[in-house]
Amino acid sequence: MDKAIAQLFDLQGWIVYRTEYKQDSIQIYVGRPRKVARCPECGKVTSRVYDRARQWRRKLHTWCNEKPVYLWVRPRRFQCTGCKKVFTERFPGIRPWARRTERAEALLLQRLKANSFRQALPARRLRRLARSNVQAVVRQWKATLP
Structure with missing residues (x-):
């Protein structure tokens, strides 16, 4: 199992x-x-x-x-x-010190890229993620861009 x-x-x-x-x-x-x-x-x-x-x-x-x-x-x-x-x-x-694995962050970014923030918000509430968590993932992703 x-x-x-x-x-x-x-x-x-x-x-x-x-x-x-x-x-x-x-x-x-x-x-x-x-x-x-x-x-x-x-x-x-x-x-x-x-x-x-x-x-x-x-x-x-x-x-x-x-x-x-x-x-x-x-x-x-x-x-x-x-x-x-x-x-x-x-x-x-x-x-x-992270509270999410890299896999969770990648899945969250994929969801945000596929939808607008307005469409992703109900999913965020459903998945019980705080707005600050979503913002932190987006900030981290933007920092990796050239």
Whole structure:
């Protein structure tokens, strides 16, 4: 079942711990199978786990039948064996401090490009996105333009 969930939501390479189906959303608890991480300071690969975040962090991933699909991640913190710096592991497709995955942002931009803002607003309300979230995605997209 977990492999089917991983394929359906493009989570190959992730470990699916559990899935919860709620009335208004789908919650998928995931983690990374890799036991090592690269230090952002010195670039050395380390396997020394310093600790694990106490709380799961929710990231909007996609939509399924107009229900939001959230990934819940619990990042590990590693300590570099070279420079002794403690750093948090990075997840592919999720920028640091982001509340949405790159897939969710791409789907939202695709929807906005296909429709005008006036037509996209009912969908935004249906998908329970704040106006500021939509504006942030558009601002980020404009910043990448030449």
